[in-house]
Amino acid sequence: MAYSAVVRRLLISCPSDIPRTDLAVVHQAITRWNGVYGEQFGAAVVPISWGENAAAEFGRPPQDAINEQLADRCDCCLALFGNRMGTPSAIAESGTAEEIERLSNGQKYVGILRSRRPINPGTIDLAEAVRLEAYLKSLQRTSLILEYADDAQLARHVDTMLSVVISRDQGRASDLLTKSRVAEVWARLVREGNQWLLVLHNTGDAVASEVTVAVDNAQWRIMTDHHEMAPLVQALPPGGEIRFLVIAGFSAPRTALCTVTWKDERGRQTNSASVRLV
Numbered sequence: 572m573a574y575s576a577v578v579r580r581l582l583i584s585c586p587s588d589i590p591r592t593d594l595a596v597v598h599q600a601i602t603r604w605n606g607v608y609g610e611q612f613g614a615a616v617v618p619i620s621w622g623e624n625a626a627a628e629f630g631r632p633p634q635d636a637i638n639e640q641l642a643d644r645c646d647c648c649l650a651l652f653g654n655r656m657g658t659p660s661a662i663a664e665s666g667t668a669e670e671i672e673r674l675s676n677g678q679k680y681v682g683i684l685r686s687r688r689p690i691n692p693g694t695i696d697l698a699e700a701v702r703l704e705a706y707l708k709s710l711q712r713t714s715l716i717l718e719y720a721d722d723a724q725l726a727r728h729v730d731t732m733l734s735v736v737i738s739r740d741q742g743r744a745s746d747l748l749t750k751s752r753v754a755e756v757w758a759r760l761v762r763e764g765n766q767w768l769l770v771l772h773n774t775g776d777a778v779a780s781e782v783t784v785a786v787d788n789a790q791w792r793i794m795t796d797h798h799e800m801a802p803l804v805q806a807l808p809p810g811g812e813i814r815f816l817v818i819a820g821f822s823a824p825r826t827a828l829c830t831v832t833w834k835d836e837r838g839r840q841t842n843s844a845s846v847r848l849v
Contacts, residue, residue, distance in 0.1 A: 576615045579736070582645035582674065583620040584667045586657030589686065593651065594620070596722050600729035608808045611776070614737045619645055634660040634669060642670045647680040647736050649729065653688075654695050656702035664706050680739065682732045683710070687720045727813075734806040738778040754779035754835040756807060760817065760846045767817040767848055769793055771807065771831060779807040779833035784815075786846075787830075790823035807833070819848060 583597060601618050609615050621637050628636040642648075650671050657665030663672060675681050685707065707716060719725040755775035761768050773779045782804035784793065794816040795803075804813055825848045832841045 574610045574613070576609060576613050577740070578615045578617060579646040579740070580617050580619045580644060581733075581736075582642055582648040582670060583618055583651070584648055584670045585651035586653070586655040586665060586667055588653045588655040589651045593686065593725060596725050597649065597651075597729055600726040601733065603726075604730055604733045607810070608734070611809045612734075612737045614740075616733055616737075632661060634666050637666065638670070638673060642673050643677075645674065645679070648674045648682070649732065650681065650683045651686065652683070652703060652707065653686040654690065654703065655699040656706055664702065668706060680732075680736045681714075682728075682736075683707075683714055683716045684725070684728055685716055685718045687718045689720075730811075731805055734778060734808045734811070738780070738806055752777035752809075752835075753837060754807070754809070754833055754840070755842070756782055756831045756833050756840075757842055758784055758829040758831050758844055758846060760848065761814075767819070768814045769817050769829070769846070770812055770814050771804065772812045773807045773809055775835070776809045777835050778809065779835060780805065782807050782831065782833040784829060784831045786827040788819075788824055788827035790820055791827055792818040794818060817848075 581601065583594065585594070598618055601616050605615050619641055621641060625637055625640055628640075648670060650667055652667070657667050660666050660669045663669035671681050671683070710716065717728055719728055753775050754773055754777045756771055756773050756779045759770050759772065761770055769784065771782060771784060786793065807813060827846055828843055829846045830841060830843045832839060834840070
């Protein structure tokens with residue numbers, strides 16, 4: 572069935588050391604998001620990159636052509652870094668850095684991800700790595716830079732980013748989300764093989780933002796990308812799920828009260844449910 576949607580262009584920007592396999596994961600995540608959440612958000616996201624969408628042009632610097640053809644027409648940007656800063660442009664540390672600054676100055680959303688995939692140290696250009704570390708350090712006060720070490724983490728970051736971008740928009744998607752729609756987030760436990768997973772599921776018809784979860788059992792541990800922090804999901808779309816590994820010792824109590832909190836148009840909301848390892 573057809574539905575109306577606002578189309579947004581997402582600029583994918585990266586130096587040359589980001590492999591095509593990572594870019595394929597990003598494209599797959601965008602395609603999945605469009606298929607699963609596009610109708611609910613009234614939105615569609617189109618990936619844009621210079622390798623796929625730029626036209627050859629003679630007579631001016633390449634970055635100027637990319638800016639005019641692509642960057643200035645995009646609504647948001649996903650920048651990926653590995654271990655290279657990239658080729659300097661006329662006014663920035665690299666083409667990717669210039670695109671980040673250009674979209675940010677235009678009040679457009681920019682998300683930055685850093686690859687932490689295993690790599691042969693012998694293939695790293697030390698000078699490039701030093702440039703990159705200095706650049707990322709200069710952004711730390713004004714930017715939340717997240718890392719990924721595998722395909723699943725990368726896809727999850729893209730999925731969350733798209734939900735945040737669309738939910739912040741003031742156009743068609745924002746209108747749809749303000750028509751008496753609310754989020755409802757519930758927790759449940761599922762078993763996969765020898766592992767227990769805590770699943771947060773948004774059964775409502777609005778985005779749940781700043782989602783947190785806690786259990787009252789001190790002997791249960793919910794594992795996250797940052798083990799010292801409680802799970803935090805910036806945006807969970809309608810119908811969306813996210814899973815966390817649960818670690819519990821053999822002597823730990825088998826039941827716990829799980830409390831989920833989130834924000835929607837009503838303000839801060841809470842659901843509590845008893846979950847059990849069986």
